[in-house]
Amino acid sequence: MATDESLTLFSEELIADVEQKCEESDEMLVQPEMQAEAEFSKLMFERLGDAGIVSEIVPFYLKRARFRVDGYGLNPEEDYLDLFATFYRPDLPPSSISREQINSQFRQLRAFFLQTSENLSEQLTATASPAADDVKLIKSALPRFNRVRLFLITNLLAPEKAIEDEIENGTEFEFHIWDLRRLYRITATNQERDDIVVDFLHDFGSPIPCIPLFDDDPTSDYKACLSVFPGEVLYRLYKKHNARLLERNVRAFLQTTGRVNKGIRKTIIERPDRFFAYNNGISITADDIEYEPPSKENGGEWKIRRVKNFQIVNGGQTMASIYSAYRRSEENVKRIHVQAKITVVKPELVDEIVPKISMYSNSQNKVSDADFFANDAFHVAMHKASTKHWTVSAGRQTKWYYERVRGSYAEEKTLKGKAFEKEYPRNQKFDKTEFARFYMAWNGSPHIAGLGAQKCFASFTKKLAELHPEVDDAFFKNSVVLVLLAKRTIALVKAEKYGGYENHIANYSLALLEQSFRQSKKRLNSERIWRDQSLPQALEATIISLSKHVVGAMRLIPEGKNLYEWFKKSSSWELVSALELSVENLDLP
Incomplete structure (x- = not known):
């Protein structure tokens, strides 16, 4: 059972993570609280996915007078639809969410489902809403579902009494509340899951x-x-x-x-x-x-x-x-x-x-669970390497922290205090699912990088089982360079304001960048990026140019096709990678 002190410390870390994500994001919304809610949603979707609570979640914010939704999940192997609402407040110490607020969130999710099953997609199409494609995708999948799982994710403290399942017109509705206590249990070190x-x-x-x-x-x-x-x-x-x-x-x-x-x-x-x-x-x-x-x-x-x-x-x-x-x-x-x-x-x-x-x-x-357990050794080696290598950032020596176990950064910070955060700044932390995404994108599989944390990490793990990379000094430093490169690519793509799909565009841009280096027989100057802890301006210009090629390919897609699903197809990467790029005109320093 978490103590009040441990919950407060966890809440502080969570709020700090959200604030950092807001600072890193160039996708500024009109209201700062909406930006914080959006970043909280993305962060929590990743963590619930990592813990196996849900499969892939698509962040999807849509609000009308009677309904609101923050994300959805469609798993072709299951008989249920997942719908998500988030409720974020930067309160310290953490405050409580009332039963009425909880019921209101679930009513709005349920109303979204009911309107989707009727004519919401037609209404959105008539107004040229960018949300129309997602609603059409959800509606097209409804015939195979007999359950709808409604999730409320909040950083507040909820009443512990569960809400009973309900059945309406043959559809079973389940109600799942993930409040601060439950989030703490799946995030705290040594307890990566909610006990069953x-x-x-x-x-x-x-x-x-x-x-x-x-x-x-x-x-x-x-x-x-x-x-x-x-x-x-x-x-x-x-x-x-x-x-x-x-x-x-x-x-x-x-x-x-x-x-x-x-x-x-x-x-x-x-x-x-x-x-x-x-x-x-x-x-x-x-x-x-x-x-x-x-x-x-x-x-x-x-x-x-x-x-x-x-x-x-x-x-x-x-x-x-x-x-x-x-x-x-x-x-x-x-x-x-x-x-x-x-x-x-x-x-x-x-x-x-x-x-x-x-x-x-x-x-x-042939490819057994044992392969996956064996690969825990890779993550142990990565974490060990992260304790050895100093770099100069903002004029002082720091290290990059590889978070092998979710919540270990926060736990070490709590134990060691400010000295730990000086040594390992929060913006120099990366975890194994994040690294998996960047690795797969850079190594010619941007469609897999976009599948969601669980599926991407599974493919990454299989790749490790095949390659057995040695985590020496060079491998770790190159890994950090890849993280720097990928995070900056995401920021540059968001700054271009393409109107959505930024993470997918960034994945494809990374893959195109690696392909451009390979085809032009040039080499990424990893030593310079490690030394400077930043990208050269010419390289950033190259990344922006490549992202525009990806966006150009998106315009070739037939109208009505869901772009989120398009990005996850190997055929889409084949199309983009076959584009005629003027590599000689791209500055590849």
Whole structure:
């Protein structure tokens, strides 16, 4: 449980992050509070994505008399639509948001959904609103959804009582509040997720039979049990928690391979009676298991009553495939059973033991979860390198901080005080998902860089598994140069005021810049950029020129096509990269 002091410190860091984003942004809105709200939205969308709470979120602000929306999420593999509202106030100490304010935000989101399902896109098209394309995209996807998840994200403190789901005209509405407490839990170091507590007695009506492993060895560093879960229990767990059930590296693995395994789903639909025989089962880790001991009333069996911090480290495709198959054959899912091994690991040993559980469970896979756990070593090496290399910034020596674990910068700043921030200025911090985006864009995959934090990071991780780069001094310095280059590219693109899609345009501009260097057989002067901690003016002019080529390609797109989706296609990068650029006329210093 977070203390008042820790929440206040977290709130201070969050507000400082938003203020920094506002300073970095050249996309100034009329009202400063609107700018802060917009930057808060982007920041929170990234963090919820990193934590696996949601898939990709498209920032999308639209407000009318009766509705407002700040973002949406469309995942082609799921049966739900995500809609987001944000509520930001720079209050210190953090204040509270009332139940009436919460209800008002949800009413406005719900009104947006209802109007979208009717004629909102036609109204926006008639007024030539740039929002029309997004609303058309959402409306076109509505037939496959039977759930709408409404999210309110706020940096204030909300009442802890949850809002019950509702059903209206056959559509199920879920209400999710992410307030300061919950944001703290997924952001604070050593707790990158909101704990999932599964109470089988409360949630499913009865505990689950099991065979516990009782080890009298006092030196044992884990406890375990075996169980068999009914298919419907796993379906309901996945429906409620979705990818949050999956350990972060397993989520990354599924982003690259696809969540649903056709073979598993085929067995459920065609031979549910053989599912238990064919399937390898799932491996789960937990912080604690609460047992119900044998008694006459429960048939003399040990049973699992409650599991704290339920995380699947092997079997992600099994879970997703069961969820997918339920929509086609509910009765068959109710017939299947899945073997499960649950391991209780001491918190201090999670980083050591959990990767090995996954590694040994997945040794048959060509690209397994183990590859993703192994790549944790890359991020450890990057963080270690960031503690070594000094540079001169604003006339004083500083370092760049690589945030391997979300929230570690804030925690170190709290522990070490102002001296830490002098050594590592806030604007010289970059995290692993940010670096993944810049790396993929620079290395010829701007369409992947624009897929969203989770999917981009998954592809980046797969690339690391193939290349195994050595994080030596040169690699780290070149990485910082890339971050400098990318952040400045984003700022330059925003300053051109192209009217939207700035992040995608920046990704493509970076990719074109690398291609231009390669084709002209010139080299980026990384040593100069590292030394100066800034870009030469001639290079900035080149970036602006390349961004105009990207915008020119956008104008070739048929009317009515959604540009956000267009930027994510490999065919779009093929089109842009094939443009005839006057490379000899571009100044490439």
